[in-house]
Amino acid sequence: MVSIDLAELSVRDANAQLRTLGEAGEAVEILNPDARHHIGVGLTAPINVNVQGSAGYFCAGLTDQARFHVSHNVGWGVGDNMYSGSVVVGGNAGAIPGVAIRGAEIVIKGNMGSRAGQVMKAGTLCCAGNANFMAGYMMYGGRIIILGDSGERVGEDMSSGEIFVAGNVQDLGSDAMLTDIDSKELQSVYEFLDRYGIKAPKGFSKIVNAGKKLRYGTPETPMRSIPFNTFSGDSAYWNPKVQEDITVKAQSGRYRIRGYGGARPLPHLSDIGFRKDLTQAGADRDVVSTVQMATEIGGINGARPLKLSMPVMIAPMSYGALSRSTKYAIAMGSAMSGIAENTGEGGMSDAQRDAAGQLIFQCLGGRLGWNIHDMRRADALEIYISQGAKPGLGGQLMAKKVTPELAEIRGIPSGIDLRSPSRHPDILGADDLVIKVEEFREATGYEVPVSVKLGAGRIRDDIKIATKDGFDFVELDGMQGSTGAGSAEVIDNVGIPTLPAIIEAIEALEEIDARDKIQLVLMGGLRDGVDAVKALCLGADAVAFGTSVIVAGGCISCMQCHIGQCVTGIATQDPEHEKRYQPEVEASNIHRFLESVRWQIAAITRGLGYDDVTSLNRDDLVALTPEAADITGLPYEPPMADTAQGQVGVTS
Amino acid sequence: MCGIAGVMYRGSDKAFSTGEALIRMLDGCQHRGPDSTGFALYAPETSGRLKLRFFIDPESDADDDVAIDAIRQRLVDLGAAIEEEARAGDNYRVTILYDGDVQKLSYEMEHAAKVISIGTSLEIVKDVGSAHDVDDRYHVNQFHGTHGLGHVRLATESDVKPEASHPFWATGFADVAIVHNGQITNYWKMRRRLEQRGFEFTTDNDSELIAVYLADKLAQGVKLQDALSTSIDDLDGTFSFLVSTGDEIGYAKDRLAAKPMIMYEDDDLVAIASEEVSLNRLFPGKALNTREPAPGTYATWSRSI
Structure with missing residues (x-):
């Protein structure tokens, strides 16, 4: 047995040693842990680790195969996201023990804190003492064994899995119920207790999901095919969209769920223009070769940056909302253009990983598809806090889209209306977030950039928090961003538009003299290279395209994303529909679109008199409307509208 | 957006001075708040x-x-x-x-x-920078006393300025100080009620509100533990806070337990902090039998016991 003394070594150095010892198959004891955070994070070898004392937050987090024993207490999130392997804690555990585990066995000999086993997928969490409130909150699978009392609201909004309580069941959470135990299950529980040397109680109460809230009573009605441009309604007051809204609500009796972005006019990048006359900007057909566009994102704190051939990346969109073929096509298209793709929620597939040149791996509150192995093969990690289309809300994936294959990669039961939580179990403030970021860095040896996706809300505060919490870059998403499915009321009415979002973000960073301490990627309804250049002029380091990439890759904007029967094979998991989609063909289409963006960025940059995109600045812009002038502080110059907007795209 | 710590010695401060104990505890959780650090220190009256x-x-x-x-x-x-x-x-x-x-x-x-x-008996020392930065400027480690509170802050809503640092004193009431982790969502409603009764507020910070709320109760002759009990009902939001007076220290925690708190007690002292790592800084190399206060609970400790 090798000893690592934390009185002499930092946790970071200790974890690096642990990984090396793990590869060599050496057992390890950790001395003087003194409740430090992140002990053992990122270990993926089948070794024994004995922690002699108490550990802090995320002990054994993001691990696979290792067997941990902690002699005393642990802080929040013991065994976070652990695949296989085990943790035995001799004392008490803080909040969210066993959060998001995917097969591990976690045993707490003392009491455990609130929200035990939140969003766990598989494995066993066992507590010999009492649990605090909301044990099993939003769990998707696995089992929790509590030998003491259950705590309040046990099984709150669990989707699947079982909770066995030997003590008093204080009260049941929403959509949880008591049910009978069969002898086989009981035997399995007793075997587990015996294996960990825990005295078995006489009997158990069993709690499962009651199934009352997992599905809507009435399914979402398919819509008439009103394309998005018509759907947006333009100026007409009682337009086709309003009419359709009312008709659908008359069927379902509730708010509508739909995909795509907001359908009402808001101040946007089209309300600003360029100061110079750009009518000749497209004259040089080889303009791309004359402008420096290569951009590095994510390296400012020493991680290995994304190397983009131009300041553009793909916005996060999930495998789930989109078909596997679509994600594959986007991955290929992004690689052909030398930019980065993003997994969105719901995990990483091998095909996507192999096809994408550079891939950002996104982590959401449900931790669906999140795991240490895919973190290791990602080019950047991203903590999703919220999204521009529906800031502050969780997500919903209709049961029809939750196929066995998709359920497998997300680690959940198939065929349920999947609720993605709106909050992370372990991020309840900026102070927790800093510890989470550190966990990701520990798990990936500080080599991979870590970003945060923020839906525009309280931007001034959020950007400052993101900077202080040590993120490498922010993906800032305005209200014009789209979603695979969201409440139509929220999509249309809630959020901060993209234009004020970038303005406020830059102002906030300047207020704390930190513009060089974080990079900003702007997204939310950006359509082409013209929008991209405007965003860069306003201060973004790069931009991301979502909807326009989908449209380039075959979307006909029929607005049926949420139904799951997408005729183009994009927003569907139905193999019959998906087989219509030709990934290779669409990848080329996406690539050509991205090259048009490249050409536009180059032509405008050149037209503005620069040979490097980093020279673009605010002084290149004017406001075309009084509202945009007010939002941006740019001079209001309406006469420039014609020349600034019109000509660039035409000659390309 | 912060970390909190509190310590009360039952006798005199032994292994570490009260100031040094708080410096150690705050250094242990400085990751929770790198912008400013503050101390509320109590010496015998x-x-x-x-x-x-x-x-x-x-x-x-x-x-x-x-x-x-x-x-x-x-x-x-x-x-x-x-x-x-x-x-x-x-x-x-x-x-x-x-x-x-x-x-x-x-x-x-x-x-x-x-x-x-x-x-x-109370003196507050607070400034921008880490626990050690503030100690270098104000020599907190030389402060011997009976009890005290500490706070590390990550500034978001207001600037990084010494006067925006914590702890907060209950404006108008001698010897009452507070450190708070969380956010009081009915701040303005509560503040207007107190203002109508003639109290003044010098900041828009919700920690000052909790301090004045509690000090007002104490001035009316309510016991600290009873004031803490009503605070859990009256205050809306997420909070874990510590309060101290000339001879008492106490905590209250909201029902959602969104903000962490952990405590340790022995014959010599009571110590409470956001994270166990802070408590362990008082006892290097020792595994502590700590306790996590349950959601929606409060407790007080008095020098006279």
Whole structure:
């Protein structure tokens, strides 16, 4: 047995040693842990680790195969996201023990804190003492064994899995119920207790999901095919969209769920223009070769940056909302253009990983598809806090889209209306977030950039928090961003538009003299290279395209994303529909679109008199409307509208 | 957006001075708040004397004596006799003999200068930077006393300024201090209620509100533990806070337990902090039998027990 003394070594150095010892198959004891955070994070070898004392937050987090024993207490999130392997804690555990585990066995000999086993997928969490409130909150699978009392609201909004309580069941959470135990299950529980040397109680109460809230009573009605441009309604007051809204609500009796972005006019990048006359900007057909566009994102704190051939990346969109073929096509298209793709929620597939040149791996509150192995093969990690289309809300994936294959990669039961939580179990403030970021860095040896996706809300505060919490870059998403499915009321009415979002973000960073301490990627309804250049002029380091990439890759904007029967094979998991989609063909289409963006960025940059995109600045812009002038502080110059907007795209 | 810590010695401060204990605890959780650090320190009461601390603007040109003279003059006008005075870092510290109404004195002084704390036993030291930075400036480690609170802050809603740092003193009430992790969502409603009764607030910070809320109850003769009990019902939001008076220390925690808190108690002391790693800094190499206060609970400890 090798000893690592934390009185002499930092946790970071200790974890690096642990990984090396793990590869060599050496057992390890950790001395003087003194409740430090992140002990053992990122270990993926089948070794024994004995922690002699108490550990802090995320002990054994993001691990696979290792067997941990902690002699005393642990802080929040013991065994976070652990695949296989085990943790035995001799004392008490803080909040969210066993959060998001995917097969591990976690045993707490003392009491455990609130929200035990939140969003766990598989494995066993066992507590010999009492649990605090909301044990099993939003769990998707696995089992929790509590030998003491259950705590309040046990099984709150669990989707699947079982909770066995030997003590008093204080009260049941929403959509949880008591049910009978069969002898086989009981035997399995007793075997587990015996294996960990825990005295078995006489009997158990069993709690499962009651199934009352997992599905809507009435399914979402398919819509008439009103394309998005018509759907947006333009100026007409009682337009086709309003009419359709009312008709659908008359069927379902509730708010509508739909995909795509907001359908009402808001101040946007089209309300600003360029100061110079750009009518000749497209004259040089080889303009791309004359402008420096290569951009590095994510390296400012020493991680290995994304190397983009131009300041553009793909916005996060999930495998789930989109078909596997679509994600594959986007991955290929992004690689052909030398930019980065993003997994969105719901995990990483091998095909996507192999096809994408550079891939950002996104982590959401449900931790669906999140795991240490895919973190290791990602080019950047991203903590999703919220999204521009529906800031502050969780997500919903209709049961029809939750196929066995998709359920497998997300680690959940198939065929349920999947609720993605709106909050992370372990991020309840900026102070927790800093510890989470550190966990990701520990798990990936500080080599991979870590970003945060923020839906525009309280931007001034959020950007400052993101900077202080040590993120490498922010993906800032305005209200014009789209979603695979969201409440139509929220999509249309809630959020901060993209234009004020970038303005406020830059102002906030300047207020704390930190513009060089974080990079900003702007997204939310950006359509082409013209929008991209405007965003860069306003201060973004790069931009991301979502909807326009989908449209380039075959979307006909029929607005049926949420139904799951997408005729183009994009927003569907139905193999019959998906087989219509030709990934290779669409990848080329996406690539050509991205090259048009490249050409536009180059032509405008050149037209503005620069040979490097980093020279673009605010002084290149004017406001075309009084509202945009007010939002941006740019001079209001309406006469420039014609020349600034019109000509660039035409000659390309 | 922060980390909190509190310690109360049952006898005299032993292994570490009260100041040193808090420095260690805050250094242990500095990751929760790198922008500013503060201490509320309690020494045994010196009868009848009030200790006042003020911020003096370090930017102000020439002699700061102008600002200090103004404070002196104001104190004398209000009937206080100055016994001792000193500059410490960017603070002006003065001990006075005063037998008038402390609330009146507090408000008058707040109008004339930036008051950090007023108390017979309490002194607050707070500034931008880490626990060690603040210690270097104000020599907190040399402070021997009976109990104290500490706070590390990650500034978001307001600037990184010494006066926006924590702990907060209950404006108008001697010897009541608070450190708070969380957010009070019915802040304005609660504040207006207190303002209608004549209380003044010097910041828009919700921690100051909790301090004044509790101090008001104490002034009405309510016991600290009963004031904490009603605070859990009256305050809306997420909170884990510690409060201290001349001879008591207490905590309250909201029902959602969104903000962490953990405590350790033995024959010599009571220590409470956001994270166990802070408690362990008082006992290096020792596994502690700690306890996590349950959601929606409160407790107090008194020097007299």
